[in-house]
Amino acid sequence: MIASVRGEVLDIALDHAVIEASGVGYRVNATPVTLGALHRGSEARLFTTMIVREDSMTLYGFSDLESKDLFSLLQTVSGVGPRLAMATLAVLEPEALRRALSEGNLTALTRVPGIGKRGAERMVVELRDKVDTVPTTAGVSGAVAGNAIRDQIVEALEGLGFPLKQAEQATDSVLAETPEATTSVALRSALSLLGKTR
DSSP: OOOEEEEEEEEEOSSEEEEEETTEEEEEEOOHHHHHTOOTTSEEEEEEEEEEOSSOEEEEEESSHHHHHHHHHHTTSTTOOHHHHHHHHHHSOHHHHHHHHHHTOHHHHTTSTTOOHHHHHHHHHHHTTTGGGSOOOOSSOHHHHHHHHHHHHHHHHHHTTOOHHHHHHHHHHHHHHOTTOOHHHHHHHHHHHHHHHO
């Protein structure tokens, strides 16, 4: 089974990305949140689940292990397959999904296309106690988040008139010092660093 894929992002579509690892391009189905953190030409790592059927082998990718574990957990509910599990994670981020299941919030669950009131009730009954066993992870994985934040900051600095090379150097030095910084904090730090060099 393929548990993760790391490599260059070759293509990003509405529901999947193609990631080249060791010369092989893997089509990985993913949620809009995961796809939004990827950028063509940059390197990324996605945690994956491989679903093997008679007529297909499909990879589903996630930026963090929590989403991957919730994807597997959702499929333990009768009537929920990989597509519906992905749709659920596309509409409800892990924290919102946990809350909806533990509080029995049927309204939140029925916002997912393909889940009616009866299906939502079944999910709550079957997963309410199990959802707490899935470990939480804060945000997206470093490989995806680092690239996404770096690209956003470099782009913002370029938009402000800084040369690409200067923008990249400032961003890299800020992210090396404080890798856990949010985009806005890192951007401010990079700007103050560039302000000193002007």
